[in-house]
Amino acid sequence: MNILVSACLLGACCKYSGGNNRCSALLDALRAGGHTAVPVCPEIYGGLPTPRPPAERQGDRVVTQAGTDVTAQYRKGAEEALAMAELNGCRAAILKANSPSCGCGTIYDGSFSHRKVPGDGVAAQVLKAAGIAVYTEENFQELLPGEAQQQ
Template identity: 55%
Template sequence: MSRGKVLVSACLLGSAVRYDGRDNLIAHPLLQQLQTQQRLVSFCPECAGGLSTPRAPAEQQGNRVVTVAGKDVTAKFELGADLAVQTAQRQQVVMAVLKAKSPSCGVGQIYDGSFSKTLVNGDGVMAARLQAAGISTFSELQLTEASAWLANYDAIDA
């Protein structure tokens, strides 16, 4: 049996890759279990796409991603998302746990592009590309659901 792997936003695993140079480390039994099972694939699409850390905050505005200063960084976000899909396929990823609200990783809700902390329905660039590739996505706010999904997947795959 080859158990599917789980791609996780690198910031959630303690990597200091956020736009402000910090992390979003979370300690959760699911992530600890996956780490023990060597099923985690850590990934930051913004760094993979060539953005520096720290970097200017960015949000989606329609089909573009722009910084707070108005610089278009869409191409770097798209490159990072494409590299995430390639990594996921190469590593046999079946599920992703991603940073909520992020313009790359947000699942179901992202900031509206006004830099006013207003949320709208939508997915980050990488989250959408992973979903299009058939990979189930969850945010760190949905770890109970993610754990149940993975347990069901593992039971079917067994």
């Protein structure tokens, strides 16, 4: 199965800080099940650099800590991620939890105080609206239960 996966979870240094969020358990589960990861970084697809200022959702907008509105870049990146999912036949995605782009179920509240609230990142929202099941590194076992248990 082809699965759209946040590139930072695969070890790509595309996180806002320039680092990554490599998730060994996820990599092991993907390998164990013979799945193909289709790496995406909606922020980069939207034209944002790495590293870049941290950003959070504030309602329908995405803003940096300095107050710069980056909503257009996040929307463009979300549409590009959806195009990659469709091009590769991905019916599921595993994205970075809590991210203003990739978070699914919870995101940071927009105050840059590390508080989480219910909600989805821009890309997760677009993917879900298109019928793609979205998971995070925190709950990918729901998608890959057998593979995750083989670890």
